Amino acid sequence: MLEIFAEAGSFVGSFVAAMGWPERISTLTGLIYIFLSVRQNPLCWPFGILSVGIWMVVVFTGKLYSDAFLQLVYVVLGFYGWYQWLRGGEDHTPLLVRHVGRKLGVRLGLIGVAATVPTWLIMSRVLDAAFPFWDALTTVVSLIAQYLLAKKYLENWVLWVIADIIYIFIYYLKGWNGYAVLMAIYTTMAVVGYVQWRKTMQVPDFREKSA
Known part of the structure; x- marks a missing residue:
């Protein structure tokens, strides 16, 4: 067990040392x-x-x-x-965590599809990306996730998990193992974020305020 931690520590140290x-x-x-x-x-x-x-x-x-x-x-x-x-809540109060409604979910889904296709074409035909479709998909999903995070929608963490897992494979295939490990850390933190935010939605005072 100690050898595993030592190897992990050595890997992280080498990864950080390689950075500017x-x-x-x-x-x-x-x-x-x-x-x-x-x-x-x-x-x-x-x-x-x-x-x-x-x-x-x-x-x-x-x-x-x-x-x-x-x-x-x-x-x-x-x-x-x-x-x-x-100040994004009612009467300029702080926002509370909430779920994405059906209408917003459908709208964002359509926007995601509509944005991914042209981004994919640009990535493949103009920018000569290594993984054009996956690059386009992660870009669009990440932007939607960032918007949902800004509006404090719980589902932002689900999108971050999806995007980060794809990034793990992209970076691994590119040989960027350090960044793949970093994305694995981000994925873990996104899962924790989902669990923690969901708990706040189960607090009675929270439900009363958001009703």
């Missing part, structure tokens, strides 16, 4: 962001904005312009989510 300081800060603030979002702490949003903002600069300097644009969208959604969590 911007990547390290982005990863650390990203983990803090997820941890605080699981706990429904609005302070998650400035950490999330910092994380994706740094990563946006990193990928832009690396000429990954589509990825940089995606991070810019995350930054905008970060400010939107920060406001929503603090």
